[in-house]
Amino acid sequence: MGHDAQETDAAAAVDFKEVQSTEQFQELRTRHRSFVFPLSIAFLLWYFAYVLLADYAVGFMSIKVWGNITVGLILGLLQFVSTFAITGWYVSYSNRKLDPIASEIRQEIEGHEFDKHGNPVGGTAK
């Protein structure tokens, strides 16, 4: 059986368990998870709070703030704002904190630093 998809790539001979156990990779994993997990929980809570308000707090959502603009409309538009803001925040976080370390690990793997038998396997870089 095996994974037919990636047969010919540069990473065929890599000892992935060794890569996984390096401090550098653990740092990347921690940085990734400690950012995306709390943020995902936060936006889901905010979204469901909004859905529940629209569902069970109709009176509150119908309060007119300015002209015909209601609390519900403002909260709905704020969902758009928060979505755009989280998107921007994630991109800037990835560019600063994730991409540099990820590409460092990638280059080390491609430079055969983690090969199983210590000798370079596969073609050299093109």
Next chain:
Amino acid sequence: MTLMVPAVNVADLKDTTLLNMGIFALFVAITMVIVIRASRNNKTAADYYAAGRSFTGPQNGTAIAGDYLSAASFLGITGAIAINGYDGFMYSIGFLVAWLVALLLVAELLRNTGKFTMADVLSFRLKQRPVRIAAAISTLAVCFFYLLAQMAGAGSLISLLLGISDWGGQALVIIVVGALMIMYVLIGGMKGTTWVQIIKAMLLIAGAAVMTFWVLAIYGFNLSDLLGGAVETSGNPNLLNPGLQYGKTETSKVDFLSLGLALVLGTAALPHVLMRFYTVPTAKEARKSVVWSIWLIGIFYLFTLVLGYGAAALVGADTIKAAPGGVNSAAPLLAFHLGGPLLLGFISAVAFATILAVVAGLTITAAASFAHDIYASVIAKGKADAATEVKVARRTVVVIGLLAIAGGIFANGQNVAFLVALAFAVAASANLPTILYSLFWRRFTTQGALWSMYGGLSAAIILIALSPVVSGAKTSMIPGANFAIFPLSNPGIVSIPLAFFLGWLGTVLDKRKEDATKQAEMEVRSLTGVGAEKATNH
């Protein structure tokens, strides 16, 4: 209705049929030329399924927006807001916020781990055959429901736009749309399809932007006045408040919550959206494409708010409901009111193109899944060469196209929004738990994946079959019968948590442990992109 609102005479629409068809034919001709040009160097499987991974982030982001903004988004949401006011706005918000799940948790990791299909990722570190088959079955199920919705949407749109109201005429139009779609996919593969999506997304967003600007201009760019106009025309001040559609009973309130859950969790599990992430060369481009699509989709959904209330104010809910095509006719009627036959012709051509493009995207996803996951990996046991696999994919396109045409003819006249929400609920139940578990939970096992996928898929479909959508209500698919023992029209609130629970239970009860080396490989690949990125020069 007040005298201020000039009535839209639906009968006038018939005079514009020729113009509509002319604009539509022009669109088909232009895109066909592009598809043929784009397909000149379709040689390998990567070319056919993943467009040779040659698209840039912004191009792919626009194509994702094209895939995502289906007829249900444009016609469905505008109509829902025009008739049900604030409750329709919920669709816009759910459909948009859902993209954060895709951006933060799924897109890049998936791009780094897979090759062509969703099953590539799900079966990466689990037992290949059973997981691949399960993933392919759920892919086909989700695509089929989504396809039905689009084809049914085509049918009801025709009745309004081309003035064809008899069943046979509409069936003929569905056959024409289906045949066109098969041609695009056969000739163009993923590259041709992606170009159609890009063109269509730009036309759709531009058309919606013009109409939004126009509506706002009528009300002096004052949103409050527009809302006031909508209330005045409808004579119902509750149009601006939540609950008009879902606030009636305690059951319908739970239904609203269920819909909200399915919407926000469905997007990141839609196979045709996931497959788009493979058309870009790197994870960074995958991220860029999601960012582009979030902006485009978000801005478009802001337009739908104006268009929906604009249709409520300028056309009026009564006229919309009485028109052929019903709720779905709000956006075209608004276009006719604003810009006469020319704008209507443009908007209807765009709506047609939307259906055509979305159907093409769905078809290629389903065909890739069948050819790559079931044929190449299971039937031919990995011994099929790429050329045979592509041949199988092309034949599958024809079969799926014919099924969609048949299904569309029978689903014609049925509720489009229901079918799309069903596809979202099925996707969130069958796919999302396994996607998240296999990316983030080290201990996850094959048994957990199978329990979650089959459990979630069957729970979602069975609950829908037993819901008032299928039987027991005036608006049901089978109005005569009544076997609706499940009270909610959207199964998400039951089937999604159940699928997460089954994935957990199947794993903790599994005595088998999965290969730790494969888990390490998947984790390293998903986070670093090694092997999936172009080799760096050093």
